[in-house]
Amino acid sequence: MKLFHIAMAGALSLAAFAGSAISAAAADLLTIQLKDGPVVIQLMPEVAPKHVAQIEALAKKGAYDNVVFHRVIDGFMAQTGDVQYGNSTKGYDANKAGTGGSDLPNLPAEFSKTPFTRGTVGMARAQDPNSANSQFFIMFANGDFLNGQYTVVGKVVSGMELVDKIKRGQGQNGEVSNPDKMLKVTVSKK
Template sequence: MGCSSQVTTQASASPTGTPTAIAAGTQATTLPKLEGKATVEMVVKGEPIALEIDGTNAPVTAGNFIDLAQKGIYTGLVFHRVVREPQPFVVQGGDPQSKDTNFPSERLGTGSFIDPATSKPRYIPLEIKPQGADKPIYSQTFATAGITVKPKLRHTRGALAMARSSLPDSASSQFYVALTDLSFLDGDYAVFGYVTKGMETVDKIQQGDRIESIKVISGGNLKKGA
């Protein structure tokens, strides 16, 4: 799920995924959902980073992240994309291919989580909850859906969101952390939580740094079904 390395326009700055990925026929009801909120500790550079994962407002996206964290998928993965120039943008990781230390670095950003139950990639639908709405909308950007209000979860500094391709339902395991407020991504990408402590460590992450460990500290109750 590679992206442009330059932040010059909104289009080139978008966190993207592999163009061939699509969640065709995927129903949100078949995916793990997070009930309420969860607290996660991610260790990078020997320092803990506290994450609040919001299943109240992004149940499918949050559930996918917690499920992968509990399965140990994220441990050992590389932050393959770090963009700070010409202005702060994102640090991005979560490509399962990066666990292989011999995997070509130029191909990182193209991988997805392969579900061992199906031997196929797991993709999740784009899930964004409008401000004031009871439920998220799925598989549509706000522009496509004609929604003019702001999302409940916004791209403020420290936001956690899913990387994807131009296809709405192409997110899988790759995520990014916003290094500054990125309001132009609101309504286009699914935010599912925030860094609550350790943002100074996120600011020091370099390309090639690994997630040393990640564990659910509290919450983390998953369910399937409507």
């Protein structure tokens, strides 16, 4: 599964985000432990229930632990989640990282009107809109050209300054040599 270059793919205010259908009392949180500290993502099951369920299932079984940020483009996004080829402690292949998924099935697109703004978390996919599996990306900046074309699964609510420290890639596609990784990924209720 060769991932489509989302950079080539073509505002939600914080007040509107806070007023969305997310229940503050029961919201699912995804915590990514980076070398510099934790990043907390508020997941949006009301926007993309199948994608959120898959991310949670993978996180709960430890599949995201030690997975690298294989593609990081300054001013755009940091991509991770290739549990097949991106795990730095087992099966890591720098030449294939970004082309794999998980042992779970690919998912049908769950596009929404939720825009891609700084801190938005979206699902990476191949050119086929129904090919998202385990990989996701965190936006460094607004990316209106992604709106309605990629599935939004969450929003960073704490630790965005740590996301900003993730090692950037080189070249047009943002491939990273000696990449940073997600040390541990957990799910909890707010």
